[in-house]
Amino acid sequence: MSRIDALHRSLAPSSWVKRFASKILLTGSVLDVACGAGRHTRLFLEQGHSVTAVDRDLSALADIRNERLTRIESDLETEPSWPLFGERFSGVIVTNYLHRPRLKDLVENVESSGYLIYETFAQGNQRFGKPTNPKYLLRSGExxxxxxxxxxxxxxxxxxxxxxxxxxxxxxxxxxERI
Ligand SMILES: C[S@@+](CC[C@H](N)C(=O)[O-])C[C@H]1O[C@@H](n2cnc3c(N)ncnc32)[C@H](O)[C@@H]1O
Known part of the structure; x- marks a missing residue:
């Protein structure tokens, strides 16, 4: 695990995710993409949601005993197709992770009346430290x-x-929007 991963594994939920978490309907379920130690998985389980947590390494979720949790251990960057293709979620949560080839798939995963909540590093982060690789930095307005x-x-x-x-x-x- 990298130092950045270790940092994020120990953190409280993102204030951005917390700000909008109550908008997500309890009737649907939440997809936590590249969930790490599951700070948002844990938040939404506590709120009463069903959660699908995806990461290439789910070992940090081993302590969670909750029948509303679905675990998908998968390398999202080597899988030939998106493992959640065709599934719909009332909330799709992505923090501190970017894999551009799957961005459109994540939007497709948002059901009617559902939300995408996304927060990650952007161009300009180079002056503060890692990540510095443009592959992991959102372009302006992306x-x-x-x-x-x-x-x-x-x-x-x-x-x-x-x-x-x-x-x-x-x-x-x-x-x-619901149509
Ligand atoms: C910086 S951590 C962010 C964790 C979590 N989203 C958070 O903000 O607390 C990045 C996460 O992406 C996961 N990850 C990186 N590459 C991945 C891949 N190819 N497939 C699936 N997960 C990956 C790592 O295992 C790690 O848990």
Whole structure:
């Protein structure tokens, strides 16, 4: 596990995710992508949701005993197809993870009246530290482009934060309107 992974594994839920968590209907389930130690998996289980947690290493969820939790241990970057293809969730949560080839699949996973909550590092983070590789940094406006024509933006930020450590991040909460 990298130092960044270790840091995120020990953290409280993201304030961005907490801010919008109550919008997500209890009738659907939540997908926590690249869940790490499951800080958001744990948050939504505590709220009463069913949660599908996906990561290439789910060992940090070993302590969770909850029948509302579905575990999918999968390398999302080597699988030939998206393991959640065709499934719909009332909330799709992604924090501190970016694999561009799957971004559109994640939007497809959002059900009607469901939300995408996404927060990760953005271009400009290089001056604060890792990640510095453009592969892992969102381009300006990239999350807005991602949801355009599919989801309605509830809130979006492209900012420098100081906590939990100084970083340049981009974050969005977006809704699939009911039609
Ligand atoms: C920085 S951690 C973020 C964890 C969590 N989302 C959070 O914010 O607390 C990145 C996570 O992505 C997972 N990950 C990295 N590459 C992956 C891959 N190819 N397939 C699945 N998970 C991956 C790592 O195992 C790690 O748990």
């Amino acid at each position: 999350l807005l482009e991602l949801v355009r024509g599919a989801l309605t933006v509830v809130s979006y930020e492209d900012i420098v934060v100081t906590k939990p450590k100084p970083a340049k991040i981009q974050r969005i909460c977006a809704l699939r």
